[in-house]
Amino acid sequence: MDSFTSFLCLCSIIFQSISLIEAQASLCRTTCGDIPINYPFGIDDGCGSPYYRHMLVCSDLGNLYLRTPSGRYPVHGISYSDPHILVTDPLMWNCRDGDHFRPTRPFSLDTSTPFTLSSQNDYLFFNCSEDYVIVEPKPIFCERFPDRCDSSCDSASYLCRHLPECADALSASSCCSYYPKATDSLRLMLRYCASYTSVYWKTVGSTTDSPYSQVPEYGIRVDFDVPVTTHCLQCQDPSKGSGTCGFDTQTHNFLCLCKEGNVTSYCKGMFVSREIFHKFAMKVSNHFFFSCTGHDISRHKRAGVIAGTVTGISAAGAIGIGIGIWVLKKVRAKAPVTCGVQSNENRIF
Structure with a gap:
């Protein structure tokens, strides 16, 4: 396998991994019945602070409950200015x-x-x-x-x-x-x-x-307590996109939940639009595929499926792919394209 084909394999892995987590900001409910649900709480998993994960439960009837080791208790109100919850025990x-x-x-x-x-x-x-x-x-x-x-x-x-x-x-x-x-x-x-x-x-x-x-x-x-962090303050800042503070449900790492997708800092200016990325991805895919087959990948339905799975990409990710193309051109200038056919000239072991 030559270095060009190896690079194609690497790019294939990158493209499969670059799809971002589905935008979750729209999934974070802000009320349960008439009780507001704000940070640090969340009634949908991944919303709010991980320290309060699964603590509040909203029933199908819109009743809010606090879960403790002794049971589930109806919540009558939440104050965020004087942080406390009021519950009753039936x-x-x-x-x-x-x-x-x-x-x-x-x-x-x-x-x-x-x-x-x-x-x-x-x-x-x-x-x-x-x-x-x-x-x-x-x-x-x-x-x-x-x-x-x-x-x-x-x-x-x-x-x-x-x-x-x-x-x-x-x-x-x-x-x-x-x-x-x-x-x-x-x-x-x-x-x-x-x-x-x-x-x-x-x-x-x-x-x-x-x-x-x-x-x-x-x-x-x-x-x-309200665990306020710099990341959360930046995420909620209206000038930075008014995101929703959340967390990765697997790692508990902070996530700023945005409409375009989730990031680790703040929403505004962190994403290239879906349309721009779609065109960019198609050009890169065409470049890779045409080099080996001479066919335009845009004619194949699979390309639309792959591009459709990507909801957004950070500017840093786009720059990284751009650098990859530059490296690819350098590699192609020095080695012939063999499309995966092994020869004495491109043997790696």
Whole structure:
């Protein structure tokens, strides 16, 4: 096999590998129901940050769920300015239950993810066994046992005395407030309490409003981090094409998702149009094929199939192919074209 034929083989491999990943920006849904889905989240694989891959699920009915080790929980809202997710646990106590408590399970998060339980959550436990749980008014207990203050469940808490939305829901049951520091402590509490619920403090108004206040609502606030990188900022920059931040599902490497195709930097100016590349590819293919056969490859349907698989090519890729043609001309000037016929002059082994 001569050097020219070897070069043709190499170019064939390059052409088969140069087809870019299918443009994914249009596949990244930006809402689920009425909840906006922005970076770092994604409900379609490859969208958003890989740190939150498969964390959110959008059902066929448009309901959004958060997946955790303890189950799937309905998402009621996402805030990106004050990064947090609000979820509910259908098994937790609610006002309609009153003194009737249903079996429940402890809510938990995967500690390897960037999710954390917000300090703005309060947990109320009902009908706890005082043989195993310290149920006392916290101020009085802390004065007597300051070293054990954190281990008590406050029976005099404000929320127990003013249950949100249903102050009189409990008539024959006890209530105390305790903040579990870990899933194990929450699981232990539920072993000795009939049920529990989570209340988060919702900010009303803004810092410019007066008065600045918070109100309690049922639900679980889960805080999250936004992993912002230079690549993502460039990708989202309107002056650089307003791409969508995503990642390669195989390697988890960053991808800027663009309409023309996916790149590793930003969208604007990174692609030669499909039409330009199609013409360019046809010329290169004709040049290669005509050198050996004397036939025009544009007459064959297969050429259209090959060119059609390419959605776009970076400017750097086009330059690389141009250099390849220049090298090809140099090779042809020095060696005869034998079209793969081995002879003593072109033998390589």
